[in-house]
Amino acid sequence: MSIEAIPLQERIERYSFEERICHWLTGLSYLYCMATGLAFYSPYLFWIATALGGGPTSRFWHPFVGLAFVAAAMWMHHIWRRDMTLTDYDRKWFDKSKDYVENRDDLVPPQWRFNGGQKVFYWAMFYGAFLLLLSGLVMWFPEYVPFQLRWVRPIVIIVHEGAALITIGAFIIHIYMGVFMVPGSVTAMVTGFVSRDWAWTHHRLWYRQVMGRRTTRK
């Protein structure tokens, strides 16, 4: 059932307009950097750069869009840092993560707004963004690296590629979970709303908190 078919009072706001804009800015800028970065990584993938306007165009925009990605990720941190703090509830969730992955939802402890897996993904992207920025700046402006420190360059390349591979792995899992494994999540990130059933099933403590707030407001 589409979210529009659910009566207004049965819907719950999961993401504000600001959260959604920030999320899609982060997502699209990351996607561009990932695609062009993979094209630079292997000659077998260079066709991606060709499809995106050619090698020089991709090489020109990759660091600028990378800056946009880091800025969007910092904005995201500003909005979500409190929701993403790991707590004892997450430790309980990690203990049951096998049941979560194997869809035995009744065995998974109730969760607040985000579960442990979502938080780990968030922190992987947050620290990954930092490593990509620092190593990327050194590769962007090699002329500022003093001659005595030239040994830093191969290390920086490994850090950039390592951070890219880790964030790409996390990103693939994120897409799989959001788009295929938990129906209703994409609708949440596009419209901002979820059904009560969705909230109850996936984030029961958060659901109770939101419903409690509604009752007290009435």
Ligand code: HEM
């Ligand atoms: C462009 C491809 C992307 C798609 C299709 C996508 C999809 C989604 C969806 C459907 C949700 C809602 C999940 C829920 O409420 O349970 C979500 C949440 C979220 N997204 Fe994305 N996303 C993308 C890129 C990114 C990137 C690049 C980042 C981080 C740098 C990111 C960070 C987050 C975070 C932190 C959340 C909240 C926690 C979570 O659900 O993991 N997303 N995304």
